[in-house]
Amino acid sequence: xxxxxxxxxxxxxxxxxxxxxxxxxxxxxxxxxxxxxxxxxxxxxxxxxxxxxxxxxxxxxxxxxxxxxxxxxxxxxxxxxxxxxxxxxxxxxxxxxxxxxxxxxxxxxxxxxxxxxxxx
Numbered sequence: 001x002x003x004x005x006x007x008x009x010x011x012x013x014x015x016x017x018x019x020x021x022x023x024x025x026x027x028x029x030x031x032x033x034x035x036x037x038x039x040x041x042x043x044x045x046x047x048x049x050x051x052x053x054x055x056x057x058x059x060x061x062x063x064x065x066x067x068x069x070x071x072x073x074x075x076x077x078x079x080x081x082x083x084x085x086x087x088x089x090x091x092x093x094x095x096x097x098x099x100x101x102x103x104x105x106x107x108x109x110x111x112x113x114x115x116x117x118x119x120x
Contacts, residue, residue, distance in 0.1 A: 005037045009034055012032075013033035017076040020063075021067040024077050025079065027082055032059070035055050040110030040111055042111075044114070
């Protein structure tokens with residue numbers, strides 16, 4: 001269901017949160033990772049976004065997040081907003097395919113997630 005570029009972006013978001021010992025996986029982590037997703041980056045650039053500036057500004061925001069003192073492996077907790085965005089994107093892709101003949105397994109991509117973020 002997730003295309004490969006989105007899988008990589010989600011892994012980057014998770015990796016960043018773990019690396020910086022953030023307790024939560026947030027929409028800021030997700031947007032930061034989507035900057036490296038080809039489809040999401042294309043959409044953002046088409047809307048006039050300066051991807052390098054956006055990445056710098058998101059890095060500053062993320063660096064301001066409090067780190068937790070934890071030893072050993074852990075998984076950051078997805079915020080409710082993060083979960084809602086992912087659910088909304090999945091439902092959108094599933095809804096597009098209802099009633100269509102043929103392959104009903106369209107892939108979720110970074111563009112779908114980016115659009116879902118706007119509703120959040």
